[in-house]
Amino acid sequence: MLTSINPTMKAFAVLIPALLLAFTFDPLTPFIYLVFTVAVTFFFSKVAFKRWILIFSPFLLLAVSFAWMTMLHPSDAFSGGDVLISVWSFQVTTESFWAGISLGLRSLSFAALSLLFILTTDSTKFMLSLMQQCKLPPKLTFGILAGYRFLPTFRYELQVLRQAHRIRGVGRAKGVKERLHQFRRYAIPLLANAIRKAERVALAMESKGFTGETDRTHYHEMTIDKRDWIFVSVFFVMFFVSVFLSYQLGFLNIFGKDF
Amino acid sequence: MTTKWNLREIVLMAILGVVFAVIYLFFFTVGTGLTNILTPFGLGPFGYEVIFGIWFIVSIITAYIIRKPGAALISETIAGGVQVLLGSPAGPMLIVSAFIQGLGAEAAFAATKYRNFSKSVLMAAGVGAAVFSFIWGLYHSGYIALSFPLLSSMLIVRVISGALIAGLLGKWITERLADTGVLRSYALGKEWQTKREHKAS
Numbered sequence: 442m443l444t445s446i447n448p449t450m451k452a453f454a455v456l457i458p459a460l461l462l463a464f465t466f467d468p469l470t471p472f473i474y475l476v477f478t479v480a481v482t483f484f485f486s487k488v489a490f491k492r493w494i495l496i497f498s499p500f501l502l503l504a505v506s507f508a509w510m511t512m513l514h515p516s517d518a519f520s521g522g523d524v525l526i527s528v529w530s531f532q533v534t535t536e537s538f539w540a541g542i543s544l545g546l547r548s549l550s551f552a553a554l555s556l557l558f559i560l561t562t563d564s565t566k567f568m569l570s571l572m573q574q575c576k577l578p579p580k581l582t583f584g585i586l587a588g589y590r591f592l593p594t595f596r597y598e599l600q601v602l603r604q605a606h607r608i609r610g611v612g613r614a615k616g617v618k619e620r621l622h623q624f625r626r627y628a629i630p631l632l633a634n635a636i637r638k639a640e641r642v643a644l645a646m647e648s649k650g651f652t653g654e655t656d657r658t659h660y661h662e663m664t665i666d667k668r669d670w671i672f673v674s675v676f677f678v679m680f681f682v683s684v685f686l687s688y689q690l691g692f693l694n695i696f697g698k699d700f
Numbered sequence: 701m702t703t704k705w706n707l708r709e710i711v712l713m714a715i716l717g718v719v720f721a722v723i724y725l726f727f728f729t730v731g732t733g734l735t736n737i738l739t740p741f742g743l744g745p746f747g748y749e750v751i752f753g754i755w756f757i758v759s760i761i762t763a764y765i766i767r768k769p770g771a772a773l774i775s776e777t778i779a780g781g782v783q784v785l786l787g788s789p790a791g792p793m794l795i796v797s798a799f800i801q802g803l804g805a806e807a808a809f810a811a812t813k814y815r816n817f818s819k820s821v822l823m824a825a826g827v828g829a830a831v832f833s834f835i836w837g838l839y840h841s842g843y844i845a846l847s848f849p850l851l852s853s854m855l856i857v858r859v860i861s862g863a864l865i866a867g868l869l870g871k872w873i874t875e876r877l878a879d880t881g882v883l884r885s886y887a888l889g890k891e892w893q894t895k896r897e898h899k900a901s
Contacts, residue, residue: 452792459793463840496789499732506735506744511842514850544842555791564785571781580707584714585778589785591715592722629876632719636882639715643708653707696844 443486443557448567449574450669454676455554461680462550466519467694468543473683475550482557493556500552508545512537543694564589570663580653587642591635598634602627708885709766717778720758725783727754749857753865756829759805760822760870767817767887772809772825776802797836804832823867830862
């Protein structure tokens with residue numbers, strides 16, 4: 442199951458292919474990878490399709506938008522081929538069309554990889570694993586976890602602030618100038634409170650004997666076992682499989698060069 | 701000036717990273733809204749370019765307050781990482797992008813050897829982050845497939861946004877915070893206090 446994979450290893454498993462996919466400019470390679478990622482997401486985790494598609498759909502729109510921009514304004518390397526359609530003074534050629542589709546699909550496979558990580562990873566475990574496996578300093582780790590825990594408190598403070606303003610007769614802002622003023626009335630006290638909290642947390646940590654030494658024991662031990670390595674390798678190998686497949690089918694294109 | 705960090709500064713940096721991660725996530729939706737308006741003209745991604753500077757702001761604010769090597773870089777990376785914790789759909793790649801943006805801002809401060817935190821240096825940090833993030837976008841988002849005139853206008857918009865939103869707005873927010881007195885135990889707060897005493901005498 443995806444939820445039990447070590448979070449740091451999982452992060453690398455989705456990072457490396459995404460970095461490599463950025464080399465390809467043909468539509469097939471990212472498409473194969475997209476299908477693979479989505480398949481892994483649904484076969485090896487209990488992510489509900491409804492939830493997944495709800496987060497994924499905004500990316501469809503972004504991908505279409507980016508693909509459309511690439512088609513209309515391609516660089517010289519991607520503007521060859523026959524003219525497919527002309528819009529206003531722009532011409533969409535076959536090459537720019539496929540480059541656009543490729544970039545759109547690339548951003549979709551990035552999104553699918555991210556969702557695979559986001560929807561199956563516990564944030565606290567991710568931080569603990571970063572500390573134990575990636576040697577993130579404990580001072581930073583616990584600082585971030587403390588800040589993360591404060592987020593609901595910040596929302597509550599915003600509510601209090603809003604009610605305090607309302608009870609004193611400060612109405613809703615109208616116009617740009619009042620909006621700016623309102624932004625300042627909310628943002629500065631909230632940030633000032635956050636800074637005060639940071640100071641208090643630091644004092645509390647020190648007074649409880651937290652030295653931030655890296656040589657320490659952990660209540661939640663995060664480990665890496667064979668399964669995690671297999672998981673990473675599958676994602677890594679699958680990139681080369683999709684490159685190979687699109688090479689065999691004559692699609693492969695790396696930085697504008699056909700192979 | 702010492703370069704050793706104390707726990708108070710580290711926790712402040714972490715918490716600023718967390719707070720701005722939420723703001724960054726919110727502006728992601730703002731950017732999407734702007735994109736929708738611009739898409740029919742084939743200029744969709746400009747929606748993000750206009751407000752891109754907001755995504756560098758924590759670098760400028762933290763470096764301005766703490767004034768130690770690494771403040772800009774680490775705070776931005778934290779903000780990226782916390783967005784992942786919060787469930788940003790951009791995923792772990794965001795940490796890499798944030799790291800590169802942070803490097804850009806850090807470069808500007810490093811160039812002055814962390815001695816100068818004037819308005820122009822803060823704006824230069826915003827510009828640095830914009831340029832670095834743009835170079836990263838050339839590779840990662842495939843901007844390289846776009847035409848040169850479009851690319852250069854995107855870069856110009858992003859640089860201006862970085863200088864104004866990250867540099868100027870960041871400076872303004874930090875100074876209003878210093879006015880409240882909560883920064884008294886950090887580098888900026890100390891400078892602020894001496895300035896005030898100077899004025900009073």
